[in-house]
Amino acid sequence: MSRIVVTRLLTLSGTALLLHGLYLPLKAEIAQKLLRSTWSEALASAGEHPAKPWPWADTHAVARLATPYGDDIVLAGSHGEALAFGPGLDPRGAPPGQPGNVVLAGHRDTHFAQLEHLRLGDVVELETRSGRARFVVSAAYATTKFDTGPLAQSSARNELTLITCYPFGRAAARGPLRWVVRAVEVETDLS
Numbered sequence: 276m277s278r279i280v281v282t283r284l285l286t287l288s289g290t291a292l293l294l295h296g297l298y299l300p301l302k303a304e305i306a307q308k309l310l311r312s313t314w315s316e317a318l319a320s321a322g323e324h325p326a327k328p329w330p331w332a333d334t335h336a337v338a339r340l341a342t343p344y345g346d347d348i349v350l351a352g353s354h355g356e357a358l359a360f361g362p363g364l365d366p367r368g369a370p371p372g373q374p375g376n377v378v379l380a381g382h383r384d385t386h387f388a389q390l391e392h393l394r395l396g397d398v399v400e401l402e403t404r405s406g407r408a409r410f411v412v413s414a415a416y417a418t419t420k421f422d423t424g425p426l427a428q429s430s431a432r433n434e435l436t437l438i439t440c441y442p443f444g445r446a447a448a449r450g451p452l453r454w455v456v457r458a459v460e461v462e463t464d465l466s
Contacts, residue, residue, distance in 0.1 A: 291396050303385040306360035310336050310348035317404060325351075333357075337364050338371040338439075339402040340379065344389035349401075353380040367426045368436065372403040376434040378426055383454070387439035390415075390456050400456050401435060410435045410458035417441050417452050424456045433460035 283405035306328070313328040314336045334357040338349040350373070353363040358381060364371065368378030381387030393399070397412045410433075418425070425436045434457060441454035 302343055303360060303382075307348060307386075309359060310350070314339055314348050328360075332351070334360070334363075337403070340400070341400040342389055342393060343397055344392045345386070347381075347386045349379055349399060353378075358382055362437075365426070365438075369428065369433075371380075371401055372405045372408070374433055375428045375430075376426070376436055377401065378436045378438065382439045383439040383441065384444055387437065388443065390437055390439050390454055391443040393456050398461075399437075406464045408433070408435075408460050411461050412456055412458045414455070414457040418455055420451055421451050422453070425453075426450040433463075434458065435460070 287371060288426055309328045317325055317336060325337070334350040334352050336348045337351045340347050340349050342364060347361050350361050350363050352356040353365040357363040362379045364376040364383035365380050369375030371377050381390075383390070393412050393415060395415070396413055399410045399412060401408050401410065425438060437456040437458075439454050441452040442450075443454070
């Protein structure tokens with residue numbers, strides 16, 4: 276092969292790898308823009324049925340999560356289709372705005388990359404259609420994907436649990452470890 280052909284093949288390969296690496300973060304960012312619009316409409320309307328952010332969506336916005344490091348619309352469900360567009364509400368947890376442990380899951384390389392920076396004492400806010408609740412981070416730790424402790428419900432206090440893959444910044448996905456951030460409710464104006 277000539278040097279020109281090899282150079283073009285390497286350039287094409289490099290471009291393809293770059294575009295592949297940007298695809299998920301770009302898709303997630305564009306989806307959040309559409310979801311913010313849908314969330315604003317949901318807050319303004321009194322409709323019982325949540326609006327879909329795009330016609331073929333298999334999920335809908337259920338809350339807005341704000342931390343000192345990011346602000347994302349939370350989607351119904353923690354399946355792969357929902358998590359590609361934002362953090363998802365795990366159905367094994369309490370519904371947002373209800374007593375118990377609200378469990379949210381997200382990808383460590385997009386929406387939940389911010390979990391790496393959360394520290395004890397940081398304030399996290401969860402906005403629902405019925406109001407807002409503020410939580411203070413009480414724990415952050417690594418565990419295995421088999422540990423069901425973070426999903427446990429508490430009758431003594433309202434909690435928020437955020438879960439993502441671990442370690443951060445690692446190329447290989449779906450490893451056996453999870454990063455868990457636990458927060459306890461300190462203030463609410465939910466109706």
